Amino acid sequence: MNYFYSMPSSVSDALHERGVDVEHLLYCVKADLNKEGHYVDVHMTFDQGALYILQGYDAVAQDYFQVVDYEEIDIKNIEDLYIDRQIHTARLIVREENREYEIARFSLGKSEQFEQFKDRLLKTKNNEPIDDTDLKNREEFCPKCHNRYPNRERKVCPNCLDKGSTFKRLLGMYMRYKKEFIFVMAMITASTLFNLITPYFSAQLLYDEVLTKGGSWYGKVTAIVLLIAGIRFIGIVLSAIYGIVLARMTPKITRDIKVEIFSKLQTLPVGFFSSKQTGSLMARVDQDATNIYWFFVDVVPYAIVSIVTIIGLLGLMLFINVWITIVMFTGVMITVVILKRFRKKQRKLHRRKHHAVRATNALISDSLNGQRVVKAFAKEDQEIGRYTIKNQEFYDVSLHLGERSANMFPYVRMISRASDTAVLAIGAFSILYGNLTLGSLYALFSYTSMIQNSITFLANMGDRWARCIDAASRMFEILDTFPSLREAAEPIQRDVLEGDIVLDNVSFEYEVGRPILKHISFNIEKGQMFGIVGKTGAGKSTLIHLMSRLYDTTEGTITIDGVPIKQLSFESLRKNIGIVSQETYLFIGSIAENIKYAKPDATMEEVIFAAKAAYAHDFIMKHAEGYDTIIGSGGVNLSGGEKQRLSIARAILQKPSILILDEATAAMDTQTERKIQEAIENLKEGRTIIAIAHRLSTLRDADKLAVIENGELFEMGTHEELIEKQGKYYELHKLQTEAIKFIEEG
Amino acid sequence: MFIDATKVKFETLENGFLKLTLEDKVYDKVTLTRLLPYSQEEAYIAVIQNQEEIGIIKDLSELESKEYDQVIKHLNYKYYIPEITKINSVKEKMGFLYINLDTKGGEKEICIADFVSNIRLIKENLLSITDVEGNKYRMSNIQKLDKDSRQKIDVFL
DSSP states (O other): OOSSSOOOHHHHHHHHHTTOOGGGOOEEEEEEEOTTSOEEEEEEEEOSSEEEEEEEEOOGGGTOOEEEEEEEEEGGGOOEEEEEEOSSEEEEEEEOSSOEEEEEEEEGGGHHHHHHHHHHHHHHHTTOOOOOHHHHTOOOBOTTTOOBOSSTTSOOOTTTOOHHHHHHHHHHHHGGGHHHHHHHHHHHHHHHHHHHHHHIIIIIIIIIIISSTTOTTTTOHHHHHHHHHHHHHHHHHHHHHHHHHHHHHHHHHHHHHHHHHHHHHHHSOHHHHHTSOHHHHHHIIIIIHHHHHHIIIIIHHHHHHHHHHHHHHHHHHHHHOHHHHHHHHHHHHHHHHHHHHHHHHHHHHHHHHHHHHHHHHHHHHHHHHTHHHHHHTTOHHHHHHHHHHHHHHHHHHHHHHHHHHHHHHHHHHHHHHHHHHHHHHHHHHHHHTTSSOHHHHHHHHHHHHHHHHHHHHHHHHHHHHHHHHHHHHHHHHHHHOOOSSOOOSSOBOOSOOOOOEEEEEEEEOSBTTBOSEEEEEEEEOTTOEEEEEOSTTSSHHHHHHHHTTSSOOSEEEEEETTEETTTBOHHHHHHHEEEEOSSOOOOSEEHHHHHGGGOTTOOHHHHHHHHHHTTOHHHHHHSTTGGGOEESTTSBOOOHHHHHHHHHHHHHHHOOSEEEEESTTTTSOHHHHHHHHHHHHHHOTTOEEEEEOSSGGGGTTOSEEEEEETTEEEEEEOHHHHHHHTSHHHHHHHHHHHHHHHHHHO | OEEOGGGEEEEEOTTSOEEEEETTEEEEEEEEEESSTTTOTTEEEEEEETTEEEEEEEEGGGSOHHHHHHHHHHHHHHTOOOBEEEEEEEEEETTEEEEEEEETTEEEEEEESSHHHHEEESSSSOEEEEOTTSOEEEESOGGGSOHHHHHHHHTTO
């Protein structure tokens, strides 16, 4: 039994104790609520004879299931089962001969599982075959912690993922540039060593040997100055060399990462983008790559430098004077720990500030973009009020941040000064008693400052490392996403699709628990004009999305020319299906480039012909730059109707065998709409056209019409047949006719 | 459009739906929908049968006490959403938030993606959280959260 979750052995034991033959159980599902809304574990499973419902509490660690209630329902008594979706929960209701009652209640997110479970139970009862092909590739739960994978298309459990493995993987990307990496690390190490020995020459040697009478270098000022300069110079040169190499190497890595991510994004299905804000996706591509960039150009090299520095300096300092080293080191550690805790809270406040800034900017954008509406309703004062509130939140958090910093730093400085004073005192006495030289004391102060910087860096590196790993994980999430909507392993290639489309029991939901289409079946013959009508939100556009395989059905199949669309190659589909949707999207580029998007090798003659056929040529000519006019974000703003005409021109140029028009003429005046319809008429020959329209007049000549209501196929037939039927289509038609009459008479 | 609340009789069926008798007309298996679920929980309640609206009850206080009790029970059941009482821990892993919280229905650990969209203050103090499975959780008044819980969640608001 594989579906729909992994039944713990404690539960199967409990079922076995109640006489259930666990070996013959077919499917299982788990509900999580009782009637009172308390979280319980309700295990439901069935075999050929009965449905078993075991309610209680999982205690996986102790391998014991605490049973609260148990019920068996003879499968023969079950006439039907259905899911009643409520607002945030759902319930499974069983219908027997004389009664209907609830048998399970669960969080809405489990609705899909329960739908599949109840379908299989009913099929088992009716001895119908069950197809589990779609379920075979589903592994929804982490085998380690048994939590569901948060991203179903990526079988990675953040709970169990070893951060080290992400780091190693990231390092692997870095290691594509192995030679440069080794060279940089060698330079860093050498540079660090030179930096470490500098204080010895500039303090100890200078004061104790050159400037002290009797010293081995007494009087040799020039020599020591040249030596110090030479050492510093070498250190700087080494730093410069590795800096240059690093500066060349790391942008290459981030460039490669960004291209890799963007390329992967292009292969992901539409559903991936509709579930995420486009803005946050773009932020990932940019911000996360930048985080990783800074980690490798800044954090990793300086982490190595810091570790080498700390080890080297501690050794040197302890060699010079143990007690002073201990006091200095203690002082440094105290300030580092205090600052680390302080920064942790500051980071949270910065995050809040960042959110406050985003909220304020979003409001500004909202208000300024909607100025027409603001002024039309005289809501300027209200907008000012809204902005003031949001801005106040920003002010509050900024003030809090500032106050904390102002209070913290004098305190930290005080500890640091106290430590320095103690060292000075110990050092002075040590010099007086002959245990220490002046030069050594100066050297110790220099080393303290170097070591403090290194310890502080390492102490704060943890957070930057975490941010980098999170950034890398988010990027790998995209790179690793194995989209559920993907091409078949051996897709069927068809240069030309005739346009025979069959929908068989198609259901679909964008969001779990909220079905949009329910069990729709119809067919469209090739060369037909097929109209889909219905109220707003009925599911018409969704049908189009499914037929063009921008989404996959939740249930049921769609075939084109007898081939399931899941078997057809994406290339065959995209080549043969042209869509003109109500939301037109034009890319940044010239008008000509936008029209040619469907067929990049089209000639200008073809482009102009398509533009004329779409009645776009005239308005294009009105722009001074004609077909070279730049449109899209930052370019010329076109009206809705103009955009739609360009979109139609694009579709006309493509010459697809299946043309889908989703409210293609919605944004046009009646005159232009008529012209477009003529253009479409000219395209009809040998083409299957599927059109959605609110205005029924535009579909009058359709060969067949389907009326969709609440996601179901309500009626189907020609215009005349549906008028005669006097059903939904007739009502819609009557409404629209009366409205037009009213306007004309008015 | 508006139903006279004094003429309404409800009967709760075994399957949890309601049977409505309104001026001698019987409507089997109706359900109720709050038109203003956040701002007016006991006013403007639509009565629906087979996705068709029968009418709207303007104010539940106009109902007889027995009908009122049934209606409230039905609405509370339909609109049930786990009410958060405490936030025990928040861990961020690979861009997902794992939150262990106490609700009135018991303890729960949830996973949240894209917290900017899925942890939101809908009204001034009304917090709504949506997990990766699409399940929702609510804190009716975030001011009533204890200090610790508040600190843990504030960062994400």
